[in-house]
Amino acid sequence: MVTHEHGRRRFLQMLASSPALAGGIGLGSLLGASSPAEEELITAADQAVNVLEFEAVARKNLPPWHYAYIATGVTDDSTLKANRDAFGRYQLHTRRLVDVSKVDTSVKLFGEVWETPIMLAPVGSQRAFHPEAELVTARAASAQKHNFIVSTHSSTSIEGVNKVMERPAWFQLYPTDDWNVTRAVVKRAENAGCPVMVLTVDSQNGALRDTLFKVRRSAPVKCTDCHIGGFTYNAVASRRPMFAGLDLSKVTTQLPLNMTWDVLPRLKELTSMKLLIKGIVTKEDAALALQHGVDGIIVSNHGGRSEDSKRASIDCLPDVIAAVNGKVPVLVDGGFRRGTDFFKALAMGASAVCIGRPYLWALAAFGQTGVETMLTLLRKELQIDMRQAGAASVKQITGEFLVR
Ligand SMILES: Cc1cc2nc3c(=O)[nH]c(=O)nc-3n(C[C@H](O)[C@H](O)[C@H](O)COP(=O)(O)O)c2cc1C
Structure with missing residues (x-):
């Protein structure tokens, strides 16, 4: 062996x-x-x-x-x-002699106050990084009072995650190409108490993940020894707790190729959860998302793992913020690693910022302590950067602090 x-x-x-x-x-x-x-x-x-x-x-x-x-x-x-790389194109226009004896990093989203605008992005298959998977992430997020968005592809059920969290997680939806399955999954997330659902629209099956594929090809173990059934979407879905007990015989993809904007009102009819759309990178799509009734937008290119646009999330954010014009909250993710990165997005008008890989590294490195420490470090960096720039609260972080 x-x-x-x-x-x-x-x-x-x-x-x-x-x-x-x-x-x-x-x-x-x-x-x-x-x-x-x-x-x-x-x-x-x-x-x-x-x-x-x-x-x-x-x-x-x-x-x-x-x-x-x-x-x-x-x-x-x-x-x-x-x-x-894009973060390097934005510099901070820092101010002096501002009273920053108290720094308030809290934000309000959909009527709920969060102590910090730093949230955990949806990431599937966390058992690949820790045997207790999303349960560890959920415990760490909850202990440190961060929001956690749970993927449709989580290795742990949404009910299991919500049991260990002080406040229920948000749920991220891959709708699949069978609406009966979509409906059942949405209902399940709603019944588990999730207040917000995030529809991801930037990730078709078959992304050209060369780096991953080269490693898999050269691996001395067969991935299919563990991933029984292989990597067709139907096989992947059949291993996910979120689809347990559902008839998946018609499911072939996570994001139907013929899906268009009318999916948004259809989803809104299904649920009273707030509906966010994740993966918007243009002003045109931000306007269409608003027209179709979204409650919020996450600017994202899936951490650079879906399309090869070569355009950074932080560069897309100002366009989306301008198109939305304050009507709904705009969140962003993609490459956020330092306090100043968060500061820049908040200065552009983001309501909150999500991170993906940093919490996976911390999870794989040191489990719950790792994720908690990683979150503490990011919060501390943001606070130091706010003090240093002369902004005592998130509200005070405006475009005035940015130079390009
Ligand atoms: C291993 C991995 C798995 C992911 N799985 C999902 C997923 O199931 N659903 C989703 O909407 N986004 C998924 N994402 C994208 C993240 O939600 C997020 O957009 C991205 O990680 C942010 O970029 P960052 O990793 O540079 O912080 C995944 C990202 C990674 C790295």
Whole structure:
């Protein structure tokens, strides 16, 4: 039997001796080209100076094929890279001698107050990163008072997650191509107490995740040994708790290719949950989303893992904010890693910001303590940046603080 550690070592040796496999940001980082030496890795969550330090530990702890699932973008990973690089184009116009003795990071969304605008984005299959999967993330988010959006593809049921959270999580929907299934899943999330549903519209089956596919191809274990039935959408759905007990015989895709804007009023008819749309990156689509009745928008390119637009989320945000003109909250995700990143999005007018990979790294590195510490670090960075810039509350973080 090939253990993960044994498989990982063999795999890295093989990859290192195979120049044909090199190339692409993901593979380079899988090889540890730009990563700290083993002795420089943090060994406990409280040693982390910033959230980026969790990544190398996650890479060490996970089998490469699971780490690659986190790391991958699409094609040459350039949209993934764009999400980070773009922050460098915006600078802070900081002010002095402002009373920042008390800094208030709270935000109000859909009538609920959150102590922080930093939220956990929906990420499926978290059992690949920790045996207790979303339960650990949920406990950490709840303990640190952050919102958590649970994926349709979670490894844990929405009921299980909500049981360990002080406030019920938000639910992210992949509608599938069978409306009976959609209806049942939506009802289940509503019955579990979720106040908000997020429809993801930016991720078709078959994204060109070259980095992931190269690693899978070269893996010394067969992915299908664990992923029984393989990676067709029907097989994937049949393994997800959210679809348990449903007839999936007609389900072939997570996002039907013929789905158009009328899905929004149809979903609103099904549920009293607030409806957000995730994956909007243009002013035109923001306007259409509003016309079709959404309660909020998440600007996102799926962390650079869906289309190869090469356009960063933070660059799309101002267009969407302008089109929405304050009518509904606009959230954003994609590449947010430092306090100043959050500050910049808030200055552009975002109501909240979601993170994906940082909490997966922390989860794989140190479990619940890792995720809690990672969240504490991000909150602390945002507070320090607010003080340093001269903004005592999120409301005070306006466009005046940004220079491009
Ligand atoms: C491993 C992984 C799985 C994801 N699964 C989902 C998902 O099931 N549903 C969804 O709407 N977005 C999913 N996303 C996208 C995230 O919600 C989010 O948009 C993205 O991670 C934000 O970028 P960041 O990772 O750079 O913070 C996933 C992202 C990753 C990294």
